[in-house]
Amino acid sequence: MVYWSELDNSDRELVATAQEASSRAYAPYSHFAVGAAVRSRAGKIYAAANLENASSGLSICAEASALTLANAAGDFDVEAIAVVGLAFNDPLGARQGVTPCGSCRQLIAEAAQLANRDIRVLCCNGELSSIAISTISELLPEAFGPHNLGVAQQWPRLRDELQARVKQLIEGRGKR
Numbered sequence: 001m002v003y004w005s006e007l008d009n010s011d012r013e014l015v016a017t018a019q020e021a022s023s024r025a026y027a028p029y030s031h032f033a034v035g036a037a038v039r040s041r042a043g044k045i046y047a048a049a050n051l052e053n054a055s056s057g058l059s060i061c062a063e064a065s066a067l068t069l070a071n072a073a074g075d076f077d078v079e080a081i082a083v084v085g086l087a088f089n090d091p092l093g094a095r096q097g098v099t100p101c102g103s104c105r106q107l108i109a110e111a112a113q114l115a116n117r118d119i120r121v122l123c124c125n126g127e128l129s130s131i132a133i134s135t136i137s138e139l140l141p142e143a144f145g146p147h148n149l150g151v152a153q154q155w156p157r158l159r160d161e162l163q164a165r166v167k168q169l170i171e172g173r174g175k176r
Contacts, residue, residue, distance in 0.1 A: 003129075012044075014037050014045060014082040015082045015122055015124055015128060015131065018036050018047060018062075018083060019035060019128060021036065021125065022049055022062070022085065024049040026050070026051045026052055029056070031089040032087050032088070033048075034049065034059065034085040034098060036049075039080045040075040048065030049062050052103070058096045064104055066080075068109055074144065078119055081108060081121055082124060083098055084098065084128070085126065086127075095125055095129065095130070098125065099123045099139065105140040106140065106143065106145075107138065108136045108139075109136050110153060118135040119136045154166070
C-alpha cells in the first residue's frame with residue numbers, strides 16, 4: 001500500500017481523475033460508484049464511471065468504459081489504469097479499497113498483451129487513503145489472450161486493413 005503523498009505527479013493526476021469520474025457513476029441499484037482512468041503511453045488520460053442497468057447483466061464497469069474510450073480515440077497503448085470505488089450510501093463506504101472485477105482484469109490483460117507491457121493498476125478507496133499498486137499480471141497471472149490464439153502479431157495488419165476500408169467508405173460517401 002502507498003499513500004497519496006508517495007505517488008508521482010502523473011499517478012496523482014490519474015488517481016484524481018478516476019476519483020472525480022466516480023461522481024458520474026450511474027449506480028442506483030448497488031449504490032457503489034466506480035471511476036476509472038486509463039493513461040496511455042502518449043500521456044493522455046481517458047476516464048469513465050460505471051453504468052448500471054435494471055437487468056444487472058447489462059451493467060458496464062468503469063474500467064471497461066475507460067479502456068473503450070482510449071481505444072475509440074485510437075490511443076490503445078495503455079500503460080496504467082487507476083480504479084476508485086466507494087459505497088456512497090454508507091458513511092464508511094469510502095474507506096474500503098476496490099480492485100477490478102474478473103472481466104475487467106481480462107480486458108486490462110488483453111490491453112497489456114497488445115501494448116507489450118505489464119500495465120500498472122492503481123486500486124484505491126474513495127477517500128484515496130488506501131492505494132494498492134500492482135501489475136495486471138499480478139492480478140491475473142497467466143492471462144488468456146491474443147497470444148494464446150496466435151492473433152497478437154496479426155492485429156496490427158488487421159487494424160490497418162480496417163482503417164483503410166473505413167477510409168474508403170468515408171471517401172465514397174460523397175460520391176453517392
